[in-house]
Amino acid sequence: MKALFLSILYLFLTTAASAQMDKKWTALHLLDYSTDADLDRLSLQLPELSKKGINLLILEVDYNFEFESHPELINGARPISADGAKSFAASCKKNNIRLIPEFQCIGHQSWKQNTASLLKKYPELDLTPGAFPNNDSIYCREWDITNPKVNEIVFALIDEIVAAFDADGIHLGMDEIFLIGNAKSPATFGKNPAKLLAIAINEFHDHFVKEKKLQMMIWGDRLIEATQFNYGAWEASAVGTSSAIDMIPNDIVICDWHYNVRSSYGSIDLFLEKGFKVLPCSYTDVKAAQALIKYSFALQNQNMLGHCFTTWGAVKKIELLDFPAMNEGLNTITKEKYFDVSASYVSAKQSGEIAVQLKSGKKELAIYYTLDGQTPTTHSQKYNMPLAIQKGCTLNAMAYNGEEAAGELFTEEYFIHKGVGNEIHLVHAPSNKYASKNGAATLLNGISGSASFSDGEWVSFEGEDLEAIVTLNPNTTLSSIAMTFHNQVNAWIHHPEKIEIYSSDDGKNFKLIAEKTQAKIGKQTVTITVDFSATQSKFIKVIAKKTIIPEGFTGEGHPAWIFVDEIRLQ
Numbered sequence: 001m002k003a004l005f006l007s008i009l010y011l012f013l014t015t016a017a018s019a020q021m022d023k024k025w026t027a028l029h030l031l032d033y034s035t036d037a038d039l040d041r042l043s044l045q046l047p048e049l050s051k052k053g054i055n056l057l058i059l060e061v062d063y064n065f066e067f068e069s070h071p072e073l074i075n076g077a078r079p080i081s082a083d084g085a086k087s088f089a090a091s092c093k094k095n096n097i098r099l100i101p102e103f104q105c106i107g108h109q110s111w112k113q114n115t116a117s118l119l120k121k122y123p124e125l126d127l128t129p130g131a132f133p134n135n136d137s138i139y140c141r142e143w144d145i146t147n148p149k150v151n152e153i154v155f156a157l158i159d160e161i162v163a164a165f166d167a168d169g170i171h172l173g174m175d176e177i178f179l180i181g182n183a184k185s186p187a188t189f190g191k192n193p194a195k196l197l198a199i200a201i202n203e204f205h206d207h208f209v210k211e212k213k214l215q216m217m218i219w220g221d222r223l224i225e226a227t228q229f230n231y232g233a234w235e236a237s238a239v240g241t242s243s244a245i246d247m248i249p250n251d252i253v254i255c256d257w258h259y260n261v262r263s264s265y266g267s268i269d270l271f272l273e274k275g276f277k278v279l280p281c282s283y284t285d286v287k288a289a290q291a292l293i294k295y296s297f298a299l300q301n302q303n304m305l306g307h308c309f310t311t312w313g314a315v316k317k318i319e320l321l322d323f324p325a326m327n328e329g330l331n332t333i334t335k336e337k338y339f340d341v342s343a344s345y346v347s348a349k350q351s352g353e354i355a356v357q358l359k360s361g362k363k364e365l366a367i368y369y370t371l372d373g374q375t376p377t378t379h380s381q382k383y384n385m386p387l388a389i390q391k392g393c394t395l396n397a398m399a400y401n402g403e404e405a406a407g408e409l410f411t412e413e414y415f416i417h418k419g420v421g422n423e424i425h426l427v428h429a430p431s432n433k434y435a436s437k438n439g440a441a442t443l444l445n446g447i448s449g450s451a452s453f454s455d456g457e458w459v460s461f462e463g464e465d466l467e468a469i470v471t472l473n474p475n476t477t478l479s480s481i482a483m484t485f486h487n488q489v490n491a492w493i494h495h496p497e498k499i500e501i502y503s504s505d506d507g508k509n510f511k512l513i514a515e516k517t518q519a520k521i522g523k524q525t526v527t528i529t530v531d532f533s534a535t536q537s538k539f540i541k542v543i544a545k546k547t548i549i550p551e552g553f554t555g556e557g558h559p560a561w562i563f564v565d566e567i568r569l570q
Contacts, residue, residue, distance in 0.1 A: 024297075025279060025306030026330060027056035029102075030320075032313050034064035034076055036084030041317065043091040048321050050095040053330045057092060058171050058217075058308065060102040061161050063117040069156040073117040085164035100217065102171035103158045106200060107178075110141035118143060118153065125150050131184035142179045145200040146187040155207050168215060170208055171255070174201070175219030178239055193240040197222060198247035205249050217279070220254040224267045230456055231258075232433045236267070250275035255308060257281035261288045261452035263342045265295050272301050281308040282325055284315070288452070289329040294407070298338040298361030307333065340407035341367055341397040345438060345445050346386050348421035350473055354414065354446045355386045360399035365406050369397040378403055389414050389446065413448040418476055419569035420446045426459075427467035434460045434563075442565075443468060449565030451524055453486045453493060457566075463559040466496070466544040468567060469507065477536050480570045482529040483544065486563035487521065489553050494560035495526040496544040503537035510541050520550075542567055 028049065033042055049057075063075035066082060092099040109116045109126075113134050119126045119141055127142040135141060143150050162170055174197075179185055181193040188196055201218070208214045223245040224236035235258060236242070254276045258265050271278045280296045282289035289309065296304050309326040332338075339360045346355035358367050367383040368376040371393045378400055387395070392415050399406045424440045436442040437456035449457035459466075472478075485495035498517050502510035514532035547560040 023055070024333070025056045025308070026053045026333065027058055027279065027306065027308035028054050028326065029058040029060070029281065029308055029310040029312075031060035031062075031102075031311070033059060033317075034061075034080065035078045036081055036087075037078070038317070039080065039084055039088040042320075043088055045321055046091055046095040046097060050097055052321075052327065053334070054097060054326075056098045056100065056306075056308075058100050058102055059165075060104065060171075060173075061165075062102075062104055063157075065157070065161055065164070067157055067160055069160060070153055072121050073153075073157065075117050080164075082160075082164045085161070086166065089164075089166045098169075099165055099167055100169040100171055100215075101161050101165050101167055102173060102217075103154070103161060104173035105143075105154065105204065106145060106174050106197075107142045107176055108140045108173060109143055110135050110138075115141055118150075122149075122153075125153075127179050127188065128182060128184040129186070139176060139178055142177060144185075144187050145180070145196055151203055151207070158208070159212070162212070162214065169217060169253075170214050171217040172204055172208070173219060175221050175257070176234060177222050177241065181240060194243040195247065197241045198244040201244065201248045201252070205252065209249070209251065215253060216251075217253040217255055220256040220267065220271060220278075223254070224256075224270070227432065228270075229266045230262070230434065230437075231267070235259075245270075245274060251277070253277045253279055253305065255279045255281050257283070257310065258292055259283040259285060259288055261285070261291045261450060262295075263344075263456060265292060268296050268299065268304070272299070272303055275303070277303045277305050279305045279308050281310050282329060283310050283312065284325050286325050286328045289325040290332045293329055293332050294338045294340055295361070297333070297336075337405060337407050339365055339399045339401075341369075341399050341410040343395065343397070343410065343412055345442075345447055348441070348445050350421040352416050352418070352420050353388055353390045354416070354420060355388055356395070356414075356447075357386045358383045358397055360407065362399070362406070365399040365401055367397055367399050369395060371395055375409060390416060392416050414446050415448060415566065415568050416446050417568045417570055418473070418478065419444045419470055419567060422473065423471040424567075425469045425471075427469070428461060428464040431460045431462040431561075433462065434458070436460075440468070443567045444470070445566070447566070449484065449486075449525075453488060453491075453563045458486060458563040459565075461546070461562040463546065464562075465546050466562050466564055467541070469539055469541045470567065470569065471507070471539055472537065472569075474538075475536065476569075477534050478532075478540065478569055479534045480529055480531045481540075481542060482527055482568040482570070483542070484525055484527045484565050485544070486565075487524055487526050489549075492549060492555040492558065492561050493563050494547045494549060494553075495521065495528070496562060497547050498545040499528055499530050500543040500545070501530055501532060502541040502543070503535055504539040504541065505537055507539045510539075540569070 066079045127144045132138045222237045222241045225242035226236035226238040254271045315323045348354045368380040370376045373394045397410045426440045436459045487495045501514040504510040516530045549555045
């Protein structure tokens with residue numbers, strides 16, 4: 001009987017442990033909690049955070065700690081004490097929240113004109129010593145990864161933090177690194193940035209994983225090649241570091257952050273294929289958080305660990321429990337309806353017809369759709385082959401598992417106009433930082449872009465006018481042209497203030513037939529329509545003039561980005 005009892009007890013414990021290990025992480029990343037008083041106030045919010053479903057807290061500490069090994073590097077008059085850290089760690093455990101501290105490594109060693117403790121006290125450890133006075137012309141300073149004194153100092157700092165917080169893991173940052181290999185970096189100029197970054201990561205791994213037996217986490221953007229995915233130069237690397245992904249251990253947890261709505265997040269698949277454990281991370285945009293959660297959870301991969309909600313100081317401490325992206329994201333996870341339908345453009349015909357393909361994240365699911373604006377049910381039209389769209393409509397589609405919806409409603413608008421499928425030439429090449437799905441053809445595919453400028457349906461121009469020449473079908477009569485522009489001013493994206501329309505019979509000599517000046521509109525997207533007398537010509541040219549960002553806006557004085565989603569010819 002005793003042997004049977006022990007066998008049952010062992011089975012129960014191992015099953016419970018396995019279930020705990022399989023449980024998805026629901027993490028919250030916080031910074032600016034730099035004193036014991038901050039941690040005490042945060043402790044009062046832990047029971048409610050746990051109740052909401054948060055089971056992991058990543059706390060960025062950096063130099064805001066009462067170091068004994070290097071007291072000269074303490075930031076602030078009232079840093080976190082060892083006792084304060086110990087007390088907060090106990091509160092986390094009491095509320096079943098795993099606590100992992102973060103120390104930003106390599107990059108983020110300054111912010112604006114303020115340089116962080118290490119490089120302020122030891123300027124000789126700067127990767128670009130003496131360059132960029134007042135931190136002008138750079139994003140953040142970085143430490144010299146080739147100097148052994150850096151690790152000697154930093155390892156001691158991080159060891160103290162880990163011990164004080166009684167942590168079993170450490171987040172080492174390493175996002176948004178831009179200066180490795182820079183001409184102003186004597187230690188790294190002319191060398192392979194990927195190899196240098198890999199050496200640094202492996203040194204961290206040797207100390208914190210092999211020696212200290214900690215789980216190691218880093219941000220993933222420097223391991224993603226910017227040209228491989230529809231990401232920008234922040235979300236991915238355009239400075240030659242990405243191939244480090246094949247030079248580092250894959251037991252490192254990659255925190256893969258994406259803050260915009262996308263139809264897919266290919267870097268998650270990339271990291272999983274390489275054998276890494278991945279923790280996707282969102283920010284303040286609710287729809288973007290939900291899209292990232294659905295895409296990653298739908299993969300149903302055991303190495304996809306869960307989700308992390310980042311705040312980056314954008315959420316006031318007293319409003320943390322009401323953080324919309326976190327609350328709506330946790331609700332999405334609880335619903336477990338991850339298999340939304342997505343649509344992809346297949347082709348367009350000059351006759352005014354486009355073909356659209358539908359799919360869900362799970363092949364076994366059935367897709368039902370409508371073209372009249374109604375919500376599809378299992379009694380609606382079932383999708384079997386690409387749809388031929390011949391007139392403007394709203395496509396609604398949902399994936400079903402039997403009679404139960406497996407995802408949320410997908411909706412997309414189509415505008416079938418006289419330019420659909422026609423040849424288009426762009427005088428100025430669009431930016432590849434936010435590449436569209438189908439290049440210039442995106443502007444004549446009849447598909448309306450979403451509110452996210454990075455969804456692949458927007459064509460972008462950085463510091464250039466939009467100048468497009470469309471070859472028309474014979475005997476085409478036009479009387480108006482409409483275009484929708486993004487207008488996210490905090491990201492330097494402004495709608496143009498002037499549109500010019502030209503016609504030509506030979507594609508060389510163009511005559512101005514209409515123009516329109518548009519005053520500034522405070523909407524996220526702006527549609528500008530230019531009407532003119534009915535005209536027939538073989539070629540039509542559309543010019544949208546770039547705007548110089550006005551005073552009072554982010555980036556004032558610089559040329560604004562232009563993002564356009566369709567040129568609708570009527």
